[in-house]
Amino acid sequence: MGGTQESGLQPPALTTRPTPLSDPMEALGKSTLWLCGELASPAARLHILDCRSRERYDSCHVARALSVALPGLLLRRLRKGKLSVRALLPPAPGAVLLYDEATATLPHPGRDGEESVLATLLRKLWEEGCTAYYLQGGFSKFQSEWPDHCETSLEVPSASSSPASAGTPVVGLRGLSLGSDGDSGPLSSRGVDSEAASPPSYPVQILPHLYLGSARDSANMETLAQLGIRYILNVTPNLPNLFEEQGGFHYKQIPISDHWSQNLARFFPEAIAFIDEAVSQNCGILVHCLAGVSRSVTVTVAYLMQRLNLSLNDAYDLVKRKKADISPNFNFMGQLLDFERKLGLAEGSPQFWNQDPGYQSTMVEPTTCSPGSMFRILQCQV
Incomplete structure (x- = not known):
């Protein structure tokens, strides 16, 4: 429409439309037939992003589509220009197609201006x-016309699948930098990992005893000793546990x-239990992956959600304030959204209140005490 071609990925000429449009962006609509052709083309380099809720995506979605069910905090930052949308995409060249449930024409802001x-x-x-571009008619129209090009989350490879056999790009929150993980050959060579290549040179204290860092931090014996770290949670498939044979360190x-x-x-359950064990032994624990921005962040956020009863937004924001370069990929963010629902949490829930039976009726507050100190436990005033 508006002079666009139904084949190829050339952007429309927004300044030479044959018919007046209320918004130049409306010229960016693509038909379901066009998308079907792109899916059938072996040379297509189209990134397809599903803008619906996570539940709808899991139920059924366009083949090869990735979910972008953003938590409210990240969506607000994107709208305010505090987050680069280009950081959400794999570095490979190609166009992007967005779809929601039933968009016939590009929606305009509602009465609230959002x-x-x-x-x-x-x-x-x-x-x-x-x-x-965006898909005219949305997913409902595409599914009714081309059901063979739709799939459910049950068709996604399981966690036991070898990373080397999975070649679909990650969509992640990379902030202002793009990098690769490096601990898996095919992924690192394609440059699609969301972990940054130059992490900070020190671990970041999230709570007393709880530190978030990178592989480089896990290899620095002097830093580990200074911070009282004796437990190390290694969230990678093949980075070595360097000091495991020397004694004095507990690894998972x-x-x-x-x-x-x-x-x-x-x-999540065994990771959280391992962190709890470190805290109970009055020891520091380092949670690390390669760069300390995606996998280790996801585990840390999950711990804060369960142990401090924080919503995903609040837990993510807490970690973000401590470490600005965090960037969990969208798949992990979706798993944290599911974890939030499982825990029955919501944004704005009372912070630091923990309902775990093992913690009883206590309020847990992070303090600025030394690494060797414990959480400060306050009796809940009810």
Whole structure:
């Protein structure tokens, strides 16, 4: 429509439309037939992003589509220009197609002036120089016309799948930097990992005893000793536990790559229990992956959600304030959203209140005490 071609990925000429449009972005609509052709083309380099809720995506979605069900905190930052939308995309070249449930024409802001997720992403993509379109009629129209090109989350490779066999790009929150993980050959060579290449040279204290860092931090014996760290949670499949044979250190390794196919959430219970063990022994614990921005962040946020009863937004924001370069990929963010629902949490829940029976009726507050000190426990005033 509006002079666009139904084949190829050339952006429309927004300044020479044959018919007047209320918004130039409306010229960016693509038909379901066009998308079907792209899916059938072996040479297509189209990134397809599903802007619906996580539940709808899991139920059924366009083949090869990735979910972008953003937590409210991140969506607000995107709308305010505090987050680059280009940082959400794999570095490989190609156009982006967005879809929601039933968009026939590009939605305009409602009475409250707030754009839809689809409209926000489309606008930001073009503002930042990306070629992007939206699907006319949305998923409901595409599914009714081309059901063979739709799939459910049950068809996604399981957590036991080898990362080397999974080649779909990660969509992640990389802030202002793009990098690769490096602990898996095919992923690192494709440059699609969301972990930054130059992490900070020191671990960041999230709570007393709890530190977030990188592989480099886990290899620095002097730093570990200074911080009283004796427990190390290694969230990678193949980075070595360097001091395991020397004694004095307790290791747990979670064999997960920073890839869209990985189910990190199934390791949350044992990871949280391991952190609890370190705290109970009055020892510091370092949670690390390769760069300390995706996998280790996901585990740390999950711990804060369960132990401090924080919503995903609040837990993410707490870690973000301590370490600005965090960047969990969208798959892990989706798993944290599921974890939030499982815990029955919501944004704005009472902070630091813990309902775990093992903690009884206590309030847990992070303090600025030394690494060797314990949490400060306050009796809850009710």
